[in-house]
Amino acid sequence: MRRMTPSTRPRRLIEQFLFPAPRIKAAELKACLQGKTILVTGASYGIGEALARRLAACGTHLLLVARSGDKLRALKTELAQTDNRIDIFATDLTDMVQVDALLNSIRRQHQGIDVFVSNAGKSIRRPLFDSLQRFHDFERTMQLNYYAPVRLSLALIPLLLTRGGQIVNVSAANVRLAPAPFWAAYQASKCAFDQWLRCAAPELAARGVACSSAYLPLVRTRMIEPTEAYRDAPAMSAEQAAALLCKLMLTRKPGCSPWWLGPGQWASLLMGGVWSRLAERHLRRTRHG
Numbered sequence: 001m002r003r004m005t006p007s008t009r010p011r012r013l014i015e016q017f018l019f020p021a022p023r024i025k026a027a028e029l030k031a032c033l034q035g036k037t038i039l040v041t042g043a044s045y046g047i048g049e050a051l052a053r054r055l056a057a058c059g060t061h062l063l064l065v066a067r068s069g070d071k072l073r074a075l076k077t078e079l080a081q082t083d084n085r086i087d088i089f090a091t092d093l094t095d096m097v098q099v100d101a102l103l104n105s106i107r108r109q110h111q112g113i114d115v116f117v118s119n120a121g122k123s124i125r126r127p128l129f130d131s132l133q134r135f136h137d138f139e140r141t142m143q144l145n146y147y148a149p150v151r152l153s154l155a156l157i158p159l160l161l162t163r164g165g166q167i168v169n170v171s172a173a174n175v176r177l178a179p180a181p182f183w184a185a186y187q188a189s190k191c192a193f194d195q196w197l198r199c200a201a202p203e204l205a206a207r208g209v210a211c212s213s214a215y216l217p218l219v220r221t222r223m224i225e226p227t228e229a230y231r232d233a234p235a236m237s238a239e240q241a242a243a244l245l246c247k248l249m250l251t252r253k254p255g256c257s258p259w260w261l262g263p264g265q266w267a268s269l270l271m272g273g274v275w276s277r278l279a280e281r282h283l284r285r286t287r288h289g
């Protein structure tokens with residue numbers, strides 16, 4: 001465990017206030033999930049890896065998907081126990097030929113899936129005026145954050161129907177707040193799948209499949225490393241985010257979010273104009289103006 005230095009202590013206290021740890025009884029989680037077949041995308045690093053660790057301890061049958069086959073193999077070796085089963089699939093989810101091969105192999109081996117966790121994601125933070133020659137940024141985020149989960153959901157729905165299953169979407173708190181400059185590619189793609197799932201949810205619920213979204217704040221993973229501004233910002237741990245996803249599997253609630261997201265949404269609604277003007281004024285003072 002990392003020791004708290006005087007400089008990290010205030011940040012830790014703020015994190016405990018902003019992101020209180022969810023309470024989950026390990027025995028209750030195991031009783032709920034043992035023997036269940038759970039597909040997790042983006043399981044090689046960050047939140048997906050932390051979730052795989054937690055689920056493996058519950059005696060689940062895991063289908064782990066990511067590009068890094070070596071990382072998945074190492075995880076499988078490390079987590080293998082007598083009461084769990086782990087199948088790994090080294091797949092680039094932006095390549096539809098690979099996605100089709102993944103789906104064919106899942107369909108051949110499985111009659112049903114209990115939970116599909118759509119977690120794999122790509123983040124880009126880039127000013128619009130640095131993006132004028134970078135249409136591919138928008139294509140890549142949409143391919144991974146929108147088209148891939150839609151393609152997987154459509155194909156997996158028949159398997160989820162046989163088990164009264166659940167789709168768990170790893171979403172972001174920002175999709176519920178006023179839009180932020182520099183985040184057009186990432187936020188638009190995350191909003192797209194969030195909205196898709198919210199539209200699909202009543203139709204799926206009517207057939208016994210639950211849809212849940214975790215609206216996560218900043219989480220300290222590889223994803224936020226390139227953003228200098230986030231280095232010392234308060235963030236949730238990957239393990240805590242994984243615990244929230246487990247809680248969604250336990251409760252099958254439509255969503256979970258930090259306690260401050262509700263008030264934040266109201267503030268975004270009521271003060272959206274003020275926020276835009278403040279952002280504009282700030283940008284005018286910088287090289288982006």
Ligand SMILES: NC(=O)c1ccc[n+]([C@@H]2O[C@H](COP(=O)([O-])OP(=O)(O)OC[C@H]3O[C@@H](n4cnc5c(N)ncnc54)[C@H](OP(=O)(O)O)[C@@H]3O)[C@@H](O)[C@H]2O)c1
Nearest residue numbers: 042044045046047066067068092093120121218219221223
């Ligand atoms: N970190 C945050 O602050 C934060 C906040 C809110 C929401 N989220 C969401 O949380 C989810 C997980 O993010 P994270 O923070 O855990 O990031 P991460 O540590 O970078 O992990 C991303 C995962 O996605 C996989 N992935 C990336 N591109 C892929 C592709 N083309 N095909 C298949 N798998 C791919 C990666 O594995 P490979 O590289 O091996 O393919 C990795 O396992 C994302 O959906 C993100 O939007 C993150």
